[in-house]
């Protein structure tokens with residue numbers, strides 16, 4: 001007797017179930033075989049990054065704080081920042097961030113100085129010039145005192161999320177795009193493996209204004225190195241942006257970013273106020289122009305990065321205070337997470 005067609009139909013869910021279970025077991029087996037192969041499994045997680053609280057992040061990833069990098073620049077100003085670590089370079093982790101441009105309370109326990117340099121040249125002309133020999137002895141001091149230079153990305157991730165930092169963190173910054181930055185600073189950064197940020201205004205590229213300025217070719221070479229971050233520093237370096245009209249600010253804040261992006265072929269995420277001067281109107285325009293943070297300076301109020309009002313006015317110290325700063329630098333309460 002032939003089975004009735006409808007009696008076959010009732011086996012379909014059972015057959016379907018066997019196929020589902022079988023393929024699940026196969027997939028599980030495949031995944032576990034590949035769990036040590038991050039490249040294979042990263043594709044699974046890539047579009048669905050793990051959201052981690054900072055505490056969980058610290059518990060699970062005790063050793064990665066100092067290697068934290070931006071996974072995706074677009075997330076830097078959002079409420080969840082995607083990061084990667086040296087341990088799992090192909091896996092994004094999602095850290096909870098405070099509302100942009102505020103600074104996380106957790107980051108306020110750290111003491112991260114940003115040292116500000118200008119020209120580096122063999123013969124000093126003004127008091128804040130630094131010779132290559134002096135710069136190297138400062139790098140030696142940083143090394144001997146156990147400080148860890150970090151990148152601006154690393155600092156901004158930390159300021160927004162309170163994420164761990166390496167022991168005694170410091171950020172090195174060089175302003176105004178001088179030829180000495182390529183000739184003397186860049187080789188030293190590579191020698192010591194120190195990251196740094198260079199703030200460049202575009203008007204004087206490659207010319208001599210009594211001081212030699214860096215060329216586009218030299219800047220491109222530097223920008224291509226993972227140790228180097230390039231920040232916009234206006235187009236013409238006006239002494240006080242707050243004195244300019246909205247219209248006059250457009251080339252300084254918006255076009256300077258576009259010019260650097262076009263020449264260097266990378267996104268420019270940071271702005272540095274010429275002579276540090278800024279106010280609420282300038283900061284708003286900087287934010288609206290797509291920058292995720294801005295560096296300031298104020299001779300009368302040199303404070304640690306975490307003490308800054310917000311990400312659009314991050315404070316710096318003149319480099320002449322380095323001797324005093326090396327003893328005060330600290331990664332704050334999450335130091336143990338990064339050791």
Ligand SMILES: [Zn+2]
Nearest residue numbers: 175176274275
């Ligand atoms: Zn400047």
